[in-house]
Amino acid sequence: MRSAGPAGLSLVTAVATAAVLAAVSGCTEKGAGDDDRVVTVTATDDSCEVSTKEFPAGHVELAIENKGSKVTEVYILFPDDRVVTERENIGPGTKQRVTAEVKPGDYRIACKPGMRGKGIRQDVRATGGKAAQRDPRLDKAVAAYRAYVQAQADETLPKAREFAKAVEDGDVEAAKKAYAPSRIGWERTEPVAESFGDIDPKVDVREDGLEDGQDPATDWTGWHRLEKALWQDGKIGDREKELAGRLITDLEDWQKRVGTADITPTSMANGAKELLDEVATGKVTGEEERYSHTDLVDFKANVEGAETSYALLQPVARENDPALVKELDRQFAALGTLLDRYRPDTTSYDFVSYDKVGKADRKELSDAVNALAEPLSRLAAAVAK
Template sequence: MSRVPRPVFLGAVVCMSTVVSLSGCTEKSDASSDDHVVEVTASDSTCEVSKKEFPAGHVQLDVTNKGSKVTEVYLLFPDDRIVTERENIGPGTRQKVTAEVKAGDYRIACKPGMKGKGIRQDVTVTGGGKASKRDPRLDAAVAAYRQYAQEQADQTLPKATVFTDAVKAGDIEAAKKAYATSRIGWERTEPVAESFGDIDPKVDVREDGLEEGQDPEKDWTGWHRLERSLWKDKKLTDRDSELADQLIKDLTDWQNRVGKAEITPTSMANGAKELLDEVATGKVTGEEERYSHTDLVDFKANVEGAEKSYTLLKPVAKENDAALVTELDKQFAALDTLLDTYRKDTTSYDFTSYDKVSKADQKELSDAVNALAEPLSKLAAAVVAKK
């Protein structure tokens, strides 16, 4: 779960042959004269862009964080739908994110501390860009992923209803049993869900993710609010019944909107990396499911979602970068094997409670995630590379 709505799939986000680099580096970009490169310099109080007008088509945001806080950078539509973003940009580091945009008005936002609406710059995309012809296999991958995302949303509603029915019945043990499995479909396709901006804060925010001024008792809704009632408060009230009904309402909204997400090959690849970031920043640390300790269920679902995107894109990526595909196959297999040691069998989602996982084992999991995340950050470039 992100502290702010995290995107990747919404908007006209697509193909670019520039490598998506996630390495921490501070050297100045040598592509600053390229019309399709926008340098973004973030600090704790400013968000400067090298140009406020650039042509449609491929764009690369070359982001440098000169502040003292970890930041995020977004490319937004005027209504705050997210075209693309990159989070967890540490002080003194530079990261790159690629997209394809159509002509129109947009905003670039820097979010010091990864909180709030951010510091924004209005930018204009002119109509001069021309989209590259796409490999038909990539169109097939997009179609298959769109179907997968819809299936996950469709399958989530019945499972979530089992959970919320137990909450409304006051059956704490039944609600606990249904909680983690009700979240699997969401976790598998989280970047799609978060791309709509307004759904994630309603259903998946943690208490420390609330915006300044929000009241946890009045404004906090969703799975994690109910998680607190079940495992920490150990009681269910009329308020929890109201929250259960609201969760189903919000998840139904998500289910109905999944088909409206604009999904592209590059956004699929970037979304796979975002799912690994979800694991690294929430699941491995134990912050996500701090009361239920069901983090490994979310962890596995995030990895499954990332692997689904990768598998669909793999035939094209293999032609363009066979070595990368070999490394990704290796690292996905290693992480899957490691996760399987924490569940009763490979068909169940009955995982070890995360508070029973030792610090050494948590580090082993973290190392496996990092070993996969680095090559996965290169998948988007491999998908659109020209041989």
């Protein structure tokens, strides 16, 4: 499956959704809300307490309360720090619930006060001899989404190589032109970016996203490091040429990891929600593409990736929570219409420069993303019923 722009995305979504709808019905596990499958997580500025350190494999629900003074985020992690699921931007005094699918084995629950560092961690274990019993349509949804992600990775490499070659040739204007198109496929797959291990911080971190102790001069790599050189510095040196080659190496690694990445129906749903939260709280401010102002290209690709994830899960969600699906359909359509106002040709990715988007319009975009993210936060629970 391949797509190249909105028309391609529609084909991917339509084909993948048709595959899911054609699948036979099955039985899903009904225990996501059972007491032994709910883990209460109490986060403060210096602690991360869990109500139990053992729970049955299958669907687990984190009932999170932030009793600290800082915004926090909570993760379920594999022992090697790959992310099973996460919930970010949990404000002081607020509660969140997140449903995840886990296989038998060891995990860590981590709270990150201030959303920085490796967090405060608790070792936990999922017990039992089997994972969640899925509706067969959800297995097909995962397979279809993996194929979609693989297609995006495959299409990204030629565009990224064009960008990297321009950098290596020292051609600033050609590199600027190739920059945003080289990122579209990556941005579409961000709902499951955490499934690829350390690829995200290698290719897509901003300078202020570096961990404490990291030196921007030596540790900052990826697209945004090159973006700064092109738009702010206006020049390409030996370091930038080296980083262009490293970007391709890391993206080739990403391309290979798609086939083995741990993707589940709940990680698809939760990842889409977390991505839209990131758009609403960070990207809408112009932080993502602060030098190039190509933010709207990222927004559109993010929404397309989230909507593809949702479309594949929609048949099961519709049976379990038809009101939720109706609301999600409405909010995705509204956000899509709003984004289209910022591009003269809806068949292309030529959006207006984000520095031309005023404060009121940015708030309108943020409000529309938030209106979608709220019901999207309930999608994982709907497909896990």
